[in-house]
Amino acid sequence: MQKVIIRETQNPSILKFEFPDFITKSQNFEFKNIDETAQSPLAKQLFYLPFVKTVYISGNFIAIEKFSIVEWHEVKELVAEQIETFVDKGGKILNTEDSDNKKIPVTVYSETTPNPSVMKFVASKMLTKTAVECKNIDDSAVSPLAKELFRFPFVKEVFIDENYVSISKYEIADWIEITQEIRSFIKTYIEEGKTIIDETQIVKTANHEKQQEAYFDKLDAISQQIINIxxxxxxxxxxxxxxxxxxxxxxxxxxxxxxxxxxxxxxxxSSTFTLKSGIENMLKEMLHDQEIKVEAVNG
Known part of the structure; x- marks a missing residue:
């Protein structure tokens, strides 16, 4: 019988279920819903559990992110048992022929931004549900893609959210010289199925905490209105x-x-102008309070 070991991660919403041997050697997989699970019969089976939000498969483990409707201590043994039973009955973790031979078709295009130091690279697929900002390579443990991008000497900062990657450059290079190189690199990286964001490595920083529903529920009514706006x-x-x-x-x-x-x-x-003339005025009007002031802590 295949015995999996349950391990906690830095993200309390995610648990790892480790196998004694590698289940995939050269690729990482991320499935955000049942419609994406053509490559993994096991991931498809796991999505029938109502609390499963995302399934990751890499190396010798399966990592599962849950919705907040349950706590892991209530269901982790059930999940481990289901994984073990599925494998023992001959179920496939991955359709290896598909995963080894097929690339993920994706397009990536570049867009200029109001910030002349930053270029936006937009992909035709969702990259992450959690915004990640890497100021330098030391911040990039959470994003293997960002770590690889920092190997380019002109990359200063990397920001990844939803279906795009924003890259800030040093002045040693002009965008006209490097945009195509970065675009091609990101496209190939995604097509090869490599990990973009390692959700298990997201540290519960204050900023990450603020993205969670539980944090929102604890705020006062005005703060909740501001967030919604x-x-x-x-x-x-x-x-x-x-x-x-x-x-x-x-x-x-x-x-x-x-x-x-x-x-x-x-x-x-233009960020100061945007804050004062745009966001601040909007909050004053929508909250019916002309004394509202907006400032950026990193502006």
Whole structure:
């Protein structure tokens, strides 16, 4: 009988189920829903569990991210037993012929951003549900793709969100000289099925904590309104420019909203104007409070 070992990860929503031997040697797989599981009969089976959010297969383990409707201590033994039973009955973890011979068809195109130091590379598939910002190679443990990009001497920072990668460059190179090289590299990397974001390595930093539903529920009503406004009206606009904005805090006494600028927004010459003339005015109008002030903690 195949015995799997259950291991915790730095992300409390994700557990690893390790096998004694490698189940895949050259590729990593990420399945975000049952429609993506053509390459993995086991992943398809796991998605019938209502709490399974994402399935990762790499090396000698299967990692599973759960929805918050259950706690791992309630279901982890059940999941381990289901994996063991599936394998013992001859079920395939991966359709090896498909995974070895087929590349993932993907297109990648580049877009300029309001920040002249940043170029946005947009893929035809979802890359991550969790925004990740890597300021240098030491920050890139969470993203093997970012780590590889930092091997280019002109790459300064990497920001990955949804279906795009924003890259900040040093001044040693012009975009006209390097854009095609980066675009081709990202396209090949994705097509080869390599890991873009290793969700098991996401450290529970304060910024990551703020992306979770449990954090939102603990906030006061005004802070919740601010987050909803940012999510609905502001984020789509800044994401289209290769950036992101994240709520940091709201001080009720000072009427001060603090936000974090990421990707192309970080260090952008027009970010101050956007904050004051755009976001601040929007919050004043929608919250019916002309004393609201907005500032970027990293602006």
């Amino acid at each position: 940012l999510e609905e009206y502001v984020k789509p606009a800044v994401q289209s420019d290769g950036g992101n904005i994240a709520f940091q805090s709201y001080d009720e006494k000072e009427k001060r909203v603090k936000v974090i600028l990421q990707g192309a927004c970080s260090g952008c010459p």
